[in-house]
Amino acid sequence: MLEWLKxxxxxxxxxxxxxxxxxxxxxxxxNEVGQSTSExxxxxxxxxxxxxxxxxxTVARVGNLFGRLGSDAELARENEELQKEVDxxxxxxxxxxxxxxxxxxxxxxxxxxxxxxxxxxAPARVVGRDVTPYFRVVKIRIETEAELEEGMAVVAADGVxxxxxxxxxxxxxxxxxxxxRSRIDAVSQRNRAPGVVEGLGDEANYxxxxxxxxxxxxxxxxxxxxxxxxxxxxxxxxxxxxxVEVESRPGDLFQDVVLEPAVDFxxxxxxxxxxxxx
Amino acid sequence: xxSVIVWAMAMVVMMAExxxxxxxxxxxxxxxxxxxxxxxxxxxxxxxxxxLILLALLLPVEWMVGGMYxxxxxxxxxxxxxxxxxxxxxxTQWGVARAIVVAMAVPLHSVVMLAVLFLAGESGGRVTAxxxxxxxxxxPLVVVVTMVMGRGFARLEKMMDSRGGRxxxxx
Numbered sequence: 530m531l532e533w534l535k536x537x538x539x540x541x542x543x544x545x546x547x548x549x550x551x552x553x554x555x556x557x558x559x560n561e562v563g564q565s566t567s568e569x570x571x572x573x574x575x576x577x578x579x580x581x582x583x584x585x586x587t588v589a590r591v592g593n594l595f596g597r598l599g600s601d602a603e604l605a606r607e608n609e610e611l612q613k614e615v616d617x618x619x620x621x622x623x624x625x626x627x628x629x630x631x632x633x634x635x636x637x638x639x640x641x642x643x644x645x646x647x648x649x650x651a652p653a654r655v656v657g658r659d660v661t662p663y664f665r666v667v668k669i670r671i672e673t674e675a676e677l678e679e680g681m682a683v684v685a686a687d688g689v690x691x692x693x694x695x696x697x698x699x700x701x702x703x704x705x706x707x708x709x710r711s712r713i714d715a716v717s718q719r720n721r722a723p724g725v726v727e728g729l730g731d732e733a734n735y736x737x738x739x740x741x742x743x744x745x746x747x748x749x750x751x752x753x754x755x756x757x758x759x760x761x762x763x764x765x766x767x768x769x770x771x772x773v774e775v776e777s778r779p780g781d782l783f784q785d786v787v788l789e790p791a792v793d794f795x796x797x798x799x800x801x802x803x804x805x806x807x
Numbered sequence: 808x809x810s811v812i813v814w815a816m817a818m819v820v821m822m823a824e825x826x827x828x829x830x831x832x833x834x835x836x837x838x839x840x841x842x843x844x845x846x847x848x849x850x851x852x853x854x855x856x857x858x859l860i861l862l863a864l865l866l867p868v869e870w871m872v873g874g875m876y877x878x879x880x881x882x883x884x885x886x887x888x889x890x891x892x893x894x895x896x897x898x899t900q901w902g903v904a905r906a907i908v909v910a911m912a913v914p915l916h917s918v919v920m921l922a923v924l925f926l927a928g929e930s931g932g933r934v935t936a937x938x939x940x941x942x943x944x945x946x947p948l949v950v951v952v953t954m955v956m957g958r959g960f961a962r963l964e965k966m967m968d969s970r971g972g973r974x975x976x977x978x
Contacts (some may be wrong), residue, residue: 535965538855539854539858540856542855542858542859542862543853543854543888545858545862546862546884546887546888547881547884548856548862549862549865550877550878550879550880550881550884551879551881552873552877553865553869553876553877553880554876554877554878554881554923554927555877556876557876557877571924574874577867577870580822593851625946655829656826656829657826657828657829658825658828658829659825659837659871659873659874660824660825660828660838660840660841660871660872661837661872661873661874661879662837662838662839662937662941662944662945663874663937663938663941664872664874664934665827665872668825668829668873673906676946694873695873700884702873704873709932709933709934709936709937710932710934727933728933729933730933730934730964731935732944734860756941780971802937
């Protein structure tokens with residue numbers, strides 16, 4: 530047996546390389562968002578999430594270090610005593626600004642919680658992003674013992690972030706509303722014109738389009754789109770974004786509407802998973 | 808260089824991309840390091856060690872990608888096989904000839920992904936369109952990253968391999 534394996538190990542490896550991804554494809558729940566994740570995948574993802582969380586903290590620290598080196602070079606002309614003092618004060622200021630900014634973000638989040646007492650929210654922190662240009666997925670680490678499930682809505686103080694795609698031990702993948710697989714049932718806050726917000730997956734920004742907006746419904750640039758509550762994922766009246774382009778062509782059934790998300794996805798740090806609605 | 812070290816370095820490279828994309832908030836700058844790694848394994852490692860490393864990377868890669876399981880991996884396996892086939896006819900350094908092959912590997916990866924999505928009945932929608940678009944736009948970034956990474960790995964390999972009378976680190 531061992532001899533046979535030694536003789537054919539190259540062929541066996543070639544077969545395995547093809548079979549393993551095929552098994553993944555066959556056992557995958559599909560390309561849709563919010564379908565259940567198997568236990569082995571949850572465990573493997575949990576371990577990787579912990580490593581990535583550590584990596585995130587390290588890279589952030591290294592980034593701060595580079596920032597400080599740049600400041601030192603700029604101050605090299607000044608005398609040594611003053612330079613030390615300036616460095617110390619700058620470091621303190623940077624730290625305080627960071628604390629103040631975090632404080633402001635947390636205040637906003639607390640405000641969100643107070644504005645929506647009916648939601649049970651689980652706080653989470655963004656630690657990574659997907660490595661392809663096709664999807665818009667962020668990886669989160671959950672900061673409580675809350676049980677996450679695929680399909681749960683994820684929000685920030687400004688509005689809708691997306692929904693949970695895969696759950697791991699201690700974390701999850703969140704598909705942003707800008708992901709091309711994301712579909713959110715929406716209405717215009719001004720005149721209740723309905724539509725479906727679909728991610729565009731644009732390389733340069735996080736915009737989405739509002740599909741199926743009838744030619745008879747009047748949408749204007751500046752209108753706010755909110756969740757309609759239909760579909761069972763997102764509660765009603767959560768801000769999704771603002772209309773930035775409306776184009777209607779004679780003879781078409783629907784208008785072309787482009788949406789700028791309410792949440793700045795490039796600066797996502799703290800977010801909330803809605804684990805239950807009372 | 809031992810396969811375990813190559814695997815660990817590949818993991819570090821992929822994790823670094825994911826974390827840097829998050830820290831510097833640059834969604835459009837995904838350089839697809841998994842493709843670069845598959846190309847390196849196909850061109851610079853022998854079939855068995857390269858294949859084993861790639862096999863051990865498939866699940867982490869899928870975790871990093873966040874798409875439908877297996878689709879991205881099958882593309883990487885196709886790229887690896889193609890690189891193994893071409894290796895004997897290519898220059899051994901990371902020069903222009905290899906850059907051209909890398910540029911061809913990116914559309915190959917996308918075509919395999921599209922084929923798998925089509926066969927799995929998931930071909931509709933914007934994901935397919937995006938894969939089609941990035942089939943071409945991703946080429947420059949992937950070429951640059953693969954050339955830099957390939958040269959870096961090759962240099963490290965020389966440092967660790969003291970054969971041929973070269974002074975170097977021994978493990």
